[in-house]
Amino acid sequence: METMTWNQQIVKKNNKALVLQLIIEKEPISRADIAQVSGLHKATVSSLVNELLEEELIYESGPGESSGGRRPVILHFNKVAGFAIGIDIGVNYVLSVLTDLKGNILIEKxxxxxxxxxxxxxxxxxxxxxxxxxxMPGSRYGIVGIGAGVPGIVNKEGSVLLAPNLGWKNVQLKTDLENEFRVPVMIENEANAGAVGEQQLGAGQDYQNIIYISAGIGIGVGIILNKVLYQGRNGFSGEMGHMIIDLNGKLCSCGSRGCWEAYSSENALLEMAGKNTDSLEALIKRAENSDEAAKHLFGEIGNYLGFGINNIINTFNPDQVIIGNRLALAKEWMVQPIRTIIENHTLSHHQKELQLDFSKLGKYSTVLGVTAFVVENFIKEEARTS
Amino acid sequence: METMTWNQQIVKKNNKALVLQLIIEKEPISRADIAQVSGLHKATVSSLVNELLEEELIYESGPGESSGGRRPVILHFNKVAGFAIGIDIGVNYVLSVLTDLKGNILIEKxxxxxxxxxxxxxxxxxxxxxxxxxxMPGSRYGIVGIGAGVPGIVNKEGSVLLAPNLGWKNVQLKTDLENEFRVPVMIENEANAGAVGEQQLGAGQDYQNIIYISAGIGIGVGIILNKVLYQGRNGFSGEMGHMIIDLNGKLCSCGSRGCWEAYSSENALLEMAGKNTDSLEALIKRAENSDEAAKHLFGEIGNYLGFGINNIINTFNPDQVIIGNRLALAKEWMVQPIRTIIENHTLSHHQKELQLDFSKLGKYSTVLGVTAFVVENFIKEEARTS
DNA sequence: CCCATTTGTATATTCATTAAACTAAGTTTG
DNA sequence: CAAACTTAGTTTAATGAATATACAAATGGG
Structure with a gap:
């Protein structure tokens, strides 16, 4: 029962955020254009823009093209007013980036x-x-936050409750980083982060309801509904790798049976490939060299992926399904099998307007997702304090 | 790009709706209490309450108990300011009700x-x-709307695209009813409606993220996330009856294989029961008379339900799963098998705070869901026009 | 060069929330 | 039992945000 009440300050805050959002999305843009598309009065826009200028979140450049009258002043988002740090903690690597406020990677390690x-x-x-x-270069706001993506179950307080592939259990990742660096820290499950990354900067920018499938060593799913990440009661949503697709099927490491990821993850692939193959990359190389066995293997994985995606589509009726993480590297040999399974199994109405895509950000989905989170949070906070 | 902009009118509208909502939820309540819990100033509350009084959406009753000072004026929601009609179109019945604005059934047919x-x-x-x-009794607003729940695929325009069990295809239900009765009409899938019904008036009133399983002749699922019904891109969400739980399993009427509803619907039950049993009710009677075969049958169905619920929990990390529609009648013999499957299969963190319940509204879930929809819509509209 | 047009600002108006003062009606206490 | 205190609710003034209006600045077209 906190933020239920509405008043002028909230209105202003929201309008200011709206103006900033429009500048970010549509720069270069003039005050007049903002008034036009937002429906706000030009005087209102003027006043909000001036505040944003003072906060150095935007800046003016020279006059633009006239459309038959006075030339407009062009506004830009000051994407280097601060910087965000994103960390992707994988099973055998750590990828970290420094991005500007628009998600451009400046430094990568x-x-x-x-x-x-x-x-x-x-x-x-x-x-x-x-x-x-x-x-990091100098800037008005410096580090606006740190985000980290983890392959495991993360609660809303930023603790990693369980990350089997890392061997982590109940570690206070958020607190530890906050104590060290004294900036806002956000921890997310790797699939959730990837979903946000693709939505904001990758393949999902035009869609409202996106299911992002992170097909790596296991399978995780990030769920974006009506443009916002759905996290579930405790933050554990999207553990669809442990969706049962085969009642009496294979045992899974989770103790259950017939889980999706037992059939269509990187682990499953390597298991199917047998002892003489030791990595996804090796298999891809073989497929590139027209090794029929390797291609067939990817086709099989594609089939199994397709069954899970069938369930996703029938459940969510999403605008778009995005396949990401390492298995997306084998897109070439999986896409047709997946499509065929969907065509043959999924309810026809659900198929009609569905978009099936592969990750556009590749290995950066997760890091860019967490930095997008951090930036979004910063902008919201910043718009509040005035 | 329509309702993106904020202004005083929106603020007022929202605050007024908030005040009304509080009165509906917490009546009897005084102006002072509303100011307290909402955080609005008492003058604001007073003014909004007076408008609501003029609109006859609420009324005053005598003074309440003093708490050491002047006695408060008690406010009530005028639940008979208008009435809603709800229709549940089943495969072999039509259930229709007239309810007041609080969802009490006044007439039932x-x-x-x-x-x-x-x-x-x-x-x-x-x-x-x-x-x-x-x-219908006389009232200020008369029929505020008609809602209908249908066992099929309904788009956001209120057309029934497909209702296999009714043999309907592309019928303009909403338009037809609107043309006849000239009041707002809302059409919903039967499971979505049931979810809303249980959320507003039944077993789900205390929860934010609810998955309602309508286990009838087929299986449909209503998805409520962060207190609002999720409908998907076209309105087709929740067709989890056709979620594959057994890759190489039974053929389903949809053309796919191994669909959940092929294992745990009323149809599946009757099929398993064989030729000498012809109805759910008959089987329940036998179970009540300690017929072990019948009990075992329900246990089997419970097992299969459990597998699907496992998938639901791992996917949504919901607060609550509610099982409704006709199979919920056999709760007694299914609940333990379901729980056991969940315990043995579902990720342990996901199980912790999960609530598993059965429908509280029974056969009224759907009708009360659609009337709740209609009333909600009316109240929003009403609060707008002032 | 004049004028319509577009951009942007300055000033006054509107309107919803809030603050403060006040009335109403009760309870508590010496 | 009356004075003091509490609580409920209204009235009036103040605040602050968006808006309306008027206006200044800058430009292109005849």
Whole structure:
């Protein structure tokens, strides 16, 4: 029962955020255009724009083209008013980036991980962050926040309750990073982050309801409904890797049976490939060299992916399904099998306007997702304090 | 780009709606209490309450108990300011009700259906509605709207695209009813409506994220996330009856294989029961008379339901799962099998705070869901026009 | 060069919430 | 039992946001 009540300050805050959002999305843009598309009065826009100018969140450039009268003043988003740091903690690597406020990567660091003990990983992460901060250009707001994506179950307080592939259990990732760096920290499940990344900067920019499938060592799913990430009661939504697609099927590491990821993850692929194949990359190479066995293997994985996607479409009736993470590298040999399964199984009305795409950001989906989160949070906070 | 802009009128509208909502939820309540819980100033509350009084949406009763000072004036929601009509079109019946604005059923009519040809059903429905209107008490606003729940795929324009069990395809239900009765009409899928019904008036009143499983002749699912019904891109969400749970399993009427509803619907039950059993009710009677075979049958169905619920929980991390529609009648023999499957399969973190319940409204879930929709819509509209 | 047009600003108006003062009607206490 | 205190609710003035209006600035077209 906190923010239920409405008043002028809320109105102003929201309108200011709206104006800023429009500038971010449509720059270069003039005050007059903003008034036009937002429906706000030009005087209102003028006043809000002036505040944003003072806060250095936007800046003016020279006059634009006249359309038969006075030339407009062009406004731009000041994307280097601050910077965000994104961390993707994988099973055998840590990828960290420094981005501007529009999600452009300025600096990128990649570090292989020999082991995944929490203290070791944290020390690596902290070093990477510190070195990004050291290399960061000067700016009005500095580091506006740090985001981290983790392959595991993350609660809304930023604790990692369980990350089987890392061997983590109940680690206070958010608190630890906040204590070290004293900036806002956001922790998200790797699939949720990837979904946000693709939505904001990748393949999902035109869609409202997006299901992002992170097909890696396991399978996780990020669910974006009506343009916002759905997290579930505790933040655990999207564990569809453990959706049962085969009642009496294979045992899964989770203790259940017939889980989706037992059939169509990287692990499942390598298992099917047998002992003489040791990596996804090797298999892709073989497929590129027209190795029929390898191609067939990817086709099989595609089939299994298709069954899960069938369930997703019938459940969510989404605008778009995006397949990302490492298995998306094998798009070439999986896309047709997936489509065929959908055509043959999914309810026909649900298929009609559905968009099936592969990740556009590739290995950056997760890092760019968490930085987008951080930036969004910063902008909201900033718009509030005036 | 329509309702993106904020202004005083919107603020007022929202605050007024908030005040009304509080009165509806917490009546009897005083102006002072409303100011307290809403955070609005008492003068604001006073003014909004006076408008609501003039609109006859609320009324005052005598003074309440003093708490050490002047006695408060008690406010009530005027639940008979208007009435809503709800229709549940089933495969062999039409259930229609007249409710007040709080969802109390005042008149109820039930009509068996011999056949489901659209024109025939429509004529039955129209007659039932007309007779409800004729019996309706006088009121300020009269019929505030008509809602109908249908076992099929309904788009956002209120057309029934496909209702296999009724043999309907592309019928303009909403338009037809609007043309006849000239009041707002809302059409919803039967499971979506049931979800809303349970959320507003039944088992789900305390929860934010609710998955309602309508287990009848087929299976449909209503999805309520963050307190609002999720409908998907076209309105087709929740067709989880056709979620594949057994890759190489039974053929389903939809053309796919291994669909959930092929294992755990009323149809599946009767199929498993064999030729000498012809109805759910008969089986329940046998179970009540300690017929082990019948009990075992329900247990089996419970198991299969459990597998699907496992998928739901891992996907949505909901606060609550509600099982409704006809199979909920056999709760007694299904609840333990379902729980056992969940315990043995579902990720443990997801199980922790999960609430598993059965429908509280029984056969009224759907009708009360659509009337709740209609009332909500009316109240929003009403609060707008001032 | 004059004029219509477009951009943007300055000033006055409107209107919803809030603050403060006040009335109403009760309870508590010495 | 009366004075003091509490609580409920209204009235009046103040605040602040969007808007309406008037206006200044800058430009292109005849």
């Amino acid at each position: 990649n570090q292989p991980l020999a082991q995944t003990v929490y203290s070791e990983v944290m020390s690596t992460v902290k070093n990477m962050i510190q070195s990004l901060i050291n290399e | 039930n009509q068996p259906l011999a056949q489901t040809v659209y024109s025939e059903v429509m004529s039955t429905v129209k007659n039932m509605i007309q007779s409800l209107i004729n019996e």
